[in-house]
Amino acid sequence: MTTFTSIPMTTMAASTEIRSPRTQSVIKVNSPSHKFWPKWFNLKNYDCLKTITAERFIVQIKERLRLLSLLVTANGQRLTDDRQWQRIRRGEVLIDQWGPEQNFECEAVKLINHLDIEALYEDISIEDADYEPNYLFPSGGKGQLFLAVDIANADDKVLLSNVQYLLRKLRQQKGISEPKFPRFSKTHIRSFKKLLHYKVIPYLDLMLYCRLYDNPIPRFSSNEQREECWLPLELSQPILATLLFENSIDDEQYKKTYQRFYNKHLKGGKGDELLSMMFAVIRSDDKLTNCAMKDL
Numbered sequence: 001m002t003t004f005t006s007i008p009m010t011t012m013a014a015s016t017e018i019r020s021p022r023t024q025s026v027i028k029v030n031s032p033s034h035k036f037w038p039k040w041f042n043l044k045n046y047d048c049l050k051t052i053t054a055e056r057f058i059v060q061i062k063e064r065l066r067l068l069s070l071l072v073t074a075n076g077q078r079l080t081d082d083r084q085w086q087r088i089r090r091g092e093v094l095i096d097q098w099g100p101e102q103n104f105e106c107e108a109v110k111l112i113n114h115l116d117i118e119a120l121y122e123d124i125s126i127e128d129a130d131y132e133p134n135y136l137f138p139s140g141g142k143g144q145l146f147l148a149v150d151i152a153n154a155d156d157k158v159l160l161s162n163v164q165y166l167l168r169k170l171r172q173q174k175g176i177s178e179p180k181f182p183r184f185s186k187t188h189i190r191s192f193k194k195l196l197h198y199k200v201i202p203y204l205d206l207m208l209y210c211r212l213y214d215n216p217i218p219r220f221s222s223n224e225q226r227e228e229c230w231l232p233l234e235l236s237q238p239i240l241a242t243l244l245f246e247n248s249i250d251d252e253q254y255k256k257t258y259q260r261f262y263n264k265h266l267k268g269g270k271g272d273e274l275l276s277m278m279f280a281v282i283r284s285d286d287k288l289t290n291c292a293m294k295d296l
Contacts, residue, residue: 026234036233038209041243045091046202050294052094054192054282057293059096061195061275064204065266068211085212088205112146145170188281189288189296191265191274196293198261199244206235206243 029036049057067084087095147166149159171178195201210233235243241254249258265271282288288296 027231028234040089055289188278192278
């Protein structure tokens with residue numbers, strides 16, 4: 001049996017980097033009496049995260065990062081999968097669309113199905129058949145290649161050895177340097193546990209709310225024509241501390257410990273690499289992958 005897989009040369013981790021809207025104005029939410037207070041948010045709903053597997057926990061984070069990474073409209077409002085967002089607004093926490101057993105996508109490797117191949121076919125030109133074959137395909141600026149992997153007639157050791165060899169040879173041919181990530185360590189497991197204890201998923205849901213809530217605001221444009229301009233919300237750090245930790249920590253502790261952690265791991269760039277390493281460490285061990293989050 002032959003399965004096709006895509007091996008990007010660089011990380012595919014989603015980024016929460018948000019483009020600035022045309023206006024720099026925001027609506028600041030500083031108290032529970034504010035008209036845009038997130039009344040839908042209930043921290044107790046997130047207790048279920050303690051009992052799901054580490055594998056499924058990763059899927060929940062990745063889905064939210066995907067929603068946060070989508071484009072914004074001209075007035076600054078973020079486009080997203082409304083069905084998924086409405087599930088979050090209804091209090092649903094586990095929003096993986098197919099479940100972890102059917103989620104075949106990692107940060108650097110994903111399976112390609114027949115629909116992917118059909119979509120990619122339009123980008124692949126075979127008109128210049130006499131030229132040297134190009135093993136890299138265009139994909140948003142990332143170096144990606146497709147491999148045929150014989151999962152029925154070779155064990156994992158042979159397959160991984162073959163893949164390592166081909167990657168090394170192709171990088172040499174194309175002049176692509178291998179990115180240098182830190183070695184796997186127990187530090188990555190400890191950091192992964194913090195994703196639960198530091199309430200990263202409820203934090204991401206609140207960030208989604210700030211970018212996706214529905215409230216057109218009447219404004220006047222430069223040509224004095226009335227238009228509806230959407231403005232993002234901004235939850236103050238004291239408010240976030242209250243919502244996420246229910247007054248169990250003070251504002252200074254939130255700022256120095258928790259907000260710093262969010263900024264380090266959820267703002268793209270180096271944060272993508274850190275998340276990729278955490279996820280890779282968990283996926284490298286079946287016991288860790290299938291362990292309940294509370295038992296890690």
